[in-house]
Amino acid sequence: MENALKFYIDGRWVEPCGTDRMAVINPATEQAFGEIAMGNLDDVDAAVHAARRAFPAFAETSPASRRQLLERVLAAFMNRYDEIADAVMQEVGAPKALSHDWQAGIGRRHLEQLLLTLDTFEFQKKRGTTLISQEPVGVVALITPWNWPINQIVCKVAPALAAGCTMVLKPSEIAPINALLFAQVMHEAGVPAGVFNLINGDGPTVGAALAAHRDVDMVSFTGSTRAGTEIARLAAPTVKRVHQELGGKSANILLDDVDLELAVTSGVDSCFGNSGQSCNAPTRMLVPVALHDQAVEIARRAARAHTLGAPDDAATRMGPVISERQFDAIQKMIGIGIEEGAQLVCGGLGRPAHLPTGYYVQPTIFANVTQDMTISREEIFGPVLVIQPYETDADAVSMANDSVFGLAAYVQSPDVERARKVALQMRAGSVYINYPNWDASAPFGGYKQSGNGREYAEFGLEAFLETKGIVGWGA
Template sequence: MNSPWATTAANFLADPNKQLFIDGKWVPSATGERIETFNPSTGQLLATLARGQKADVDAAVASSRRAFQGHWSSFTPAQRQQLIMQFAELFEKNFEELTLLESLDMGAPLMTRLRPAKNTALQTILYYAAQARNIGGETVSNSLPGKVTSMTLKAPVGVVGGIIPWNGPLFSQMHILGPVLATGCTAVIKPSEEASLAILRTAELLVEAGLPPGVVNVVTGFGSEAGAALAAHPDVNRVAFTGSTGTGREIIKASAGNMKRLQLELGGKSPDIVFADADLDKAVPGVAMGVFSNSGQICFAGTRIFVERKIQAEFVERLGAYSRTLKVGDPLAPDTNLGPLISRRQLDRVLSYLDIGRQEGGELVAGGRRLGGDLAGGYYLEPTIFSNVSNTMTIAREEIFGPVASVIPFDTVEDALALANATEYGLASGVWTTNIDTALKLAHGIEAGTVWVNCYGLVDPAVGFGGYKESGYGWKGGQAQIDGYLYQKAVYINVG
């Protein structure tokens, strides 16, 4: 691929032995050990990463604490806003290079990232830049005797541990960097060992934007080592984590040591409900991409597709036909819709669910094969649809994290609502109908952090996103997220 940003990315990859970013400098891990990371589209070695462990996390947290208590604490809201704006300018200028690194790292199709993802990421950064000047307490009337003035102040919580997933690292980091920089906190970021390159490159841009040393540190490594050490660290005040529900439970346990604040975006098995009165010309592609975007590797993927029985046959036929128009292939090719899964381990996991789906009686109507030929070296899987699935089957209950859809029939609005809520998860949901009464009934009744009506996957930074039940808690975006990086204190002044 011939372009200036491809050349810059190649230069970044020319030194494949990436280090830790601590206190504004690139440093080796304390042990000198390294991790291999592979290109999922070819299965070939892409780079090696420093294997950060407890000692490295200790050093990074100490750096962030020094920055929090030092020069960074003197930055005014206007100065923090200006720094975020400078970073946003550099992020936009280098977005194509960052996206290429992300595509090489985790297999997302480049073209799907260059267009809407660029706008979404930039809008997110700019939202937090605006919030830097929007932080304040209030004066409060009291009933105390004498002349006492009372007010509330808001202050940054301190050091934040940000644990980033591999399925969308560029966007995910913005929901840590944004509120950290806006509120005056500092951060230690632990990217996934399977997709760290774009995060490391972002660290370079933060330095270029003028960020003081220690405000943001990056420690690569395994979740069981660096991630666990960060979650349990006694000098970390807040942890923001996106990942599996199982790991989320471990982070909750680890947070008890110093009562860390937590924001957890965990697993999902989201319902996407299609009524007979829906506009199928919009619903079919909307539902399909609600499952298959990013090769199904999205926490809020609408993998449980509930279809009103009277249109089930037509919908399944149209959904299958649409899925066969999607090109699975090289993520750098301009016409690719779906790239590979992140790793051989994830591919094997998803394939095992396809076997389970067949064994439990699901009707395979599309896909179901690993792709070979020119794609044999990568971890490619056809978009897959099972029909006549029951809500109790394994493929309808467990998060697969791959391009696998389960179509489940229903008869009434009440049936749809009961089926949608019959899960331990509650991350997101979709409803397709032209009846406003039906839409509002489902919007109020579905137990999920987000309800999309006649659309799927839209996220705005001012509105935000969060989970319910075992899909986690805390909010990403909106004023609620800013408040999560601040604590409130009451001030009483006796002026009499």
Template sequence: MEHKLNYIGGQWVPSMTGDTIEVTDPATMEIVASVPRGGRADASTAVDAASQAFPAWRDRSAYERSELLLRWHQLMMDNRERIAETMTMEQGKPLAEARGEAEYAADFVRWYAEEGKRIYGETIPARSSAKRILVLRQPIGVVAAITPWNFPAAMITRKAAPALASGCTCIVKPASQTPLTALLLAELAEEAGLPAGVFNVVTGDAREISDAFMQDSRVRKVTFTGSTEIGKQIMRGAADTVKAVSLELGGHAPVIVYDDADLRLAAEQTIASKFRNAGQTCVCANRIYVQDGIYDAFERELAERIAALKVGSGREPGTSIGPLIDEHAMHKVKEQVEEAVAKGARLVSGGRPVQPDQTRGFFYEPTLLGEVTPDMKIMQEETFGPVAPLIRFTADEEAIAQANDSRFGLAAYLFTSNITRAIRTAEQLEYGIVGINDGAPSTAQAPFGGFKESGLGREGGREGIEEYLETKYISIGL
């Protein structure tokens, strides 16, 4: 078993208390490593390091910062198999998916290495010839990034890359289930030559570490991906020192399949969205609205594809569905399926836990539910598991209204061959991301974020780096 250390101020260090957390492979339930159980003191030390490193990093030219980020990107690409294997070991996703995430994570570093050179100010005409008005964009300062377990690499670089490119310094607090990927990224950042204190990783007690971030006025920005409930706590905590906050929170993504859709494409893309990472993504399909005229045909198409999905360890060739992250996740999926069936949903396929060979983790069959109704829990709460519920609708307006009837507003999808229908629906959907005939719209160069209780701010694209900048107005009298 490996014994890892935190990366603070360019040094690899244990927690102040010497306590550790065991990291478990969710497919086998074997302990694979230990990491420091950091707390308030460890977080404060990381803030010290990031705060001390900030002035020199801020004052480097955008081109110098870009060169270092590009080195980090190249090392991530050179080590993508190692990153992928680490993610599969600690998070459980199939190795093919983990390889895709490793490259996706590296894309953010490359994108922002270039975008950091395009932070522009402006000169504004003054009313008087004796004045000049300048507007500067400057880095906000020390950034604390709190990241989730379901995408252990990409959720770090999506935050850290724009922060570093803009001139901020960064402290990452990864999820305790998946800290090894974060520490590997820190190892590669160190090898790339990022100066001490610019990029730090602290593992340990989430409450103690986040409280330390919130109470320290030197932390000027907190960026978080996770549940809406924890996001609200972070908003409250940030109020005392008036920190900037970016929140990428829960989702409950609707899919609308119109009667003129290409059914094979719609089924393929819905499967890709729904069952990626065993359904443990914030943008995966959660409510699938299918128009009456094609409902039966679409259900058959979906059922055939679901039957071909292999459940097993992420290391096994051909695996499509890996384990759920823990027992709580399993309980939630089982409860939603059982409640839906009890209320009249039709179990088309799946619907039970399974135990593939050579595994001991929490595996659930890819499941298809038919004739689901809005009163069922699965229609109101994020599932975070491999369950696809189908709902009939008749009129376009009905589907759009039901899709919007949610406190969440992160991602939505629609399938149609009619461009007018596509544009009108996309404009009416109350979601920050809309995929038209596309079940995987996320990309480094486009803004990612939600409406309503799905969060604040955007990650990715030009908008992503704006989240780490302050605007300064300078008036010059001549």
């Protein structure tokens, strides 16, 4: 695409400082379909300094004017909606319907929700004779992942913009095309020069430099827990704010009164969506021991419905995983599950026989999984579901919470009061009762090693604001 070998800095498409390049691989074909420039420390400095220069003026703009700017961003986003969806399909490998309806669709919904949020959000309020003022945190570095790329870009950029911050975006270098298109959206919407900047690059170079940069006031990062801890370490000397959305190993508790066919099938579908590459996917299905074998057979049938194939084939329900590296990591975890004695229900090692090319992972289910097994404890980030039997509700809650992660949890029961009681005991940032519709106004983020802070709606907006109390303001 146009400008793929450039960066967007200070309102212009500019040549990178270095000459490093990286191929963009289509995971369905294993072939390059494009190339991007890779940034270096000089590019980071240029982008951060542009954001720093732009901050004083943009911070002084009114919330009403920033809302109008976001309306223009939404309009420009919709003008390029199909381009963005097609880019995600090609670089991530998400099936066409998923790319159009959800990958790009969530970006639209975040913008719409934030516009609604701004209609009622109070940037200033009185408490007696004290004025409480919420003001932009400053220059922010936004480091986003490849699995839901435009979702994570928009849910960071939009609230940062609404707060009055200026920013530097470093998208994933293995899914960068949708981000370059989004930079065009921002330009076409008339975002002032220097307010939004984009540079491509890898984590150890560009990501690390942004995290450590003395002129960056905040880092918002979504990705692995391992990378998140490194970003926090790099950011510590400058005491900048670090906002993280990290890994997960989410439990899905099926209570003993569920419609088992519906609950298991929906759980399999939710786990395998986006080829299992969702940090909040319900990858641990906890079922009553008496229902375990029946649940396993339902899960086996449900897995067969996840047809693997080319993302642009209308019959495809599951595409490839993102990269050879990801494919190999998932294969390793499947091998560990087999070695540790879990019951392999379906799927397993290797590509499907009919798809020798592409990073296709067979939809895999393990049963009779115990709490000490690696596949029960470590994030796999692929289409792998583990089924674990439990004895009592209390056992299920204990097993679900016995994890270093706490991003999401799921509870299934026709008895809503019973499900609510269990939900309140979950040590997770999001709990979903009976597979509800996605809610753009709900907070998103995790407990424990799943991160800190929250995204979406006013929760995401507040993440980019500092709170100032002016005592003695008066009546």
